[in-house]
Amino acid sequence: MSVRNITPVKEFEDILPKEYKDLVNKGPFNNKKSVDDLGTFKEIIEEHPHCAGCGVSLGIRLALASLPSPEDSLVVGTPGCSFFALSQSAVNYSNTAFGNQNAVATGLKRMLQIRYPDKHKDVIVMVGDGGIADIGLDLTLHSWFRKEKITTIMLDNEVYGNTGGQESGMSMKGRVLNMAPTGKKFDKIPVFDMAEVSGCVYGARVTVANPKKVGQVVRNAILIAREIGPTYVQIFTPCPTNMKFPPDQTIKIAKEAQKDQYSYKEFMTDEVAEYLKNI
Amino acid sequence: MQISNYKVTAGPEGFIAPSAADMGVILPNKGQALVEGSITSENEGMDKAIEKLISAKNPVFFPGPLVLWNWKDGVEEKAKAVIELSKTIGAKIIPMPDYRPKYPMINPEVEINPNHPNLTIWHNKIDVCVFVGVHCHYANVALKIIRGGTDCYTISLCADAGHEDSMVSIRDINTEKINTLTEIARQMKARGK
Ligand SMILES: Cc1ncc(C[n+]2csc(CCOP(=O)(O)OP(=O)(O)O)c2C)c(N)n1
Ligand SMILES: [Mg+2]
Numbered sequence A: 001m002s003v004r005n006i007t008p009v010k011e012f013e014d015i016l017p018k019e020y021k022d023l024v025n026k027g028p029f030n031n032k033k034s035v036d037d038l039g040t041f042k043e044i045i046e047e048h049p050h051c052a053g054c055g056v057s058l059g060i061r062l063a064l065a066s067l068p069s070p071e072d073s074l075v076v077g078t079p080g081c082s083f084f085a086l087s088q089s090a091v092n093y094s095n096t097a098f099g100n101q102n103a104v105a106t107g108l109k110r111m112l113q114i115r116y117p118d119k120h121k122d123v124i125v126m127v128g129d130g131g132i133a134d135i136g137l138d139l140t141l142h143s144w145f146r147k148e149k150i151t152t153i154m155l156d157n158e159v160y161g162n163t164g165g166q167e168s169g170m171s172m173k174g175r176v177l178n179m180a181p182t183g184k185k186f187d188k189i190p191v192f193d194m195a196e197v198s199g200c201v202y203g204a205r206v207t208v209a210n211p212k213k214v215g216q217v218v219r220n221a222i223l224i225a226r227e228i229g230p231t232y233v234q235i236f237t238p239c240p241t242n243m244k245f246p247p248d249q250t251i252k253i254a255k256e257a258q259k260d261q262y263s264y265k266e267f268m269t270d271e272v273a274e275y276l277k278n279i
Numbered sequence B: 001m002q003i004s005n006y007k008v009t010a011g012p013e014g015f016i017a018p019s020a021a022d023m024g025v026i027l028p029n030k031g032q033a034l035v036e037g038s039i040t041s042e043n044e045g046m047d048k049a050i051e052k053l054i055s056a057k058n059p060v061f062f063p064g065p066l067v068l069w070n071w072k073d074g075v076e077e078k079a080k081a082v083i084e085l086s087k088t089i090g091a092k093i094i095p096m097p098d099y100r101p102k103y104p105m106i107n108p109e110v111e112i113n114p115n116h117p118n119l120t121i122w123h124n125k126i127d128v129c130v131f132v133g134v135h136c137h138y139a140n141v142a143l144k145i146i147r148g149g150t151d152c153y154t155i156s157l158c159a160d161a162g163h164e165d166s167m168v169s170i171r172d173i174n175t176e177k178i179n180t181l182t183e184i185a186r187q188m189k190a191r192g193k
Helices: A010-015 A018-026 A055-065 A082-087 A101-115 A129-135 A137-145 A191-198 A211-227 A247-257 A270-277 B042-054 B075-089 B117-123 B136-149 B175-190
Strands: A073-076 A092-094 A122-128 A151-156 A202-207 A231-236 A265-268 B032-035 B038-041 B059-063 B128-132 B153-157 B168-170
Touching: A010 B075, A055 A082, A055 A122, A055 A151, A055 A211, A055 A231, A055 A247, A073 A101, A082 A122, A101 A122, A101 A137, A122 A129, A122 A211, A129 A137, A129 A151, A137 A151, A137 A191, A151 A211, A191 A202, A191 A231, A202 A211, A202 A247, A211 A231, A211 A270, A265 A270, B032 B042, B038 B042, B042 B075, B042 B128, B042 B153, B042 B168, B042 B175, B059 B075, B075 B175, B117 B136, B128 B136, B136 B153, B153 B175
Parallel strands: A073 A092, A073 A122, A122 A151, A151 A231, A202 A231, B059 B128, B128 B153, B153 B168
Antiparallel strands: A202 A265, B032 B038, B032 B168
């Protein structure tokens, strides 16, 4: 894990497929990039099999474009739609058994700290709302209680997208879904508030309708996790397929949510506030 | 020790090819090699690999990430040795730069993907191939898929303990051993074999 992993042996440079040449020469590894640069560089993820208008894939695209050191980053995922784009991304990626992401990430982070004591290796969990709020809730909270220095990013489409539309703990109360025909009976689980009381030192709640903000909070969250403690970013990533809206309305739906359940929220400890002043 | 007479020969062995280990084929010890499921001396294994390669119609090397990327000292030398060997044989090179599944599809003319290695083998009509610098767990899968669906003869040059599912497997491969293979190829060619 270092920029050497994306440095070709000279003799083999010519035979690399164009995509890899572009990653080496125009990618984010040798020249640092951000969300502001989208469209001008070879991205870590480009082609993927997500549905048209998929909010999850947009959330992944924005988050991956915001990694402060992609060559020293390890993304940890779990079953869910996010797996499709993440497994095709040009960044170290590990999948886990459903819900185990923060436990696996803990092990990987600790191992990397032992193996590379003088370097920052960023471990970033990127999974769906079902993966965090339902099936992985215990392991997620415990990693926060233990103050593991990892960043957890929830790609919240408010549904189990991958399995065809079951309600998740993050679905809105009353929401009718393919497999919740009478509507959800209880409120969205307040994972964002739970992150704060469970030990996260920084948290931000954003939507894909605000790419700049997503880029900024993801970057902050990763940098803070290096130095201070666990961080959490919750991104609203609407799902046209399950919410049954036209695929060109994703941003509009996300914008509307910013006036409702997805108003911008951020929390940080005093130590983090101090730290952010200096970066 | 030999615990099975199962022959690991070129396929197609069927949609779900049995793993050679399941059929009782065991990995060679240091100094040994595997030829079609039987343990031989390393020299014998090397001879067989080169014999197959120089008599092939369309031999192709598949260098994996461990020799394509300059991830640690010594890789550059190993990569040069691989290129020299493939040139001596007159083989083509198709890289396997990483193991990502590709959407919508990989281009089998320019890269091999361990998830669909048979695509490459079919489109290029490759009759003998060499895996080198491929992480073992991916080589294991890809070698089985190739044997399952194609008639390609597979050779693995493995830096660890070798692969039961390739037809010839040389273990503990390093720059020196690759150079030895090149030397064998030169001599065999000179003898007109
Ligand atoms: C232990 C286990 N239980 C159930 C599943 C089936 N499963 C796969 S994805 C998924 C839902 C994922 O929902 P979410 O985390 O919200 O991700 P999304 O697909 O919406 O992005 C389920 C239930 C599984 N893979 N493993
Ligand atoms: Mg979901």
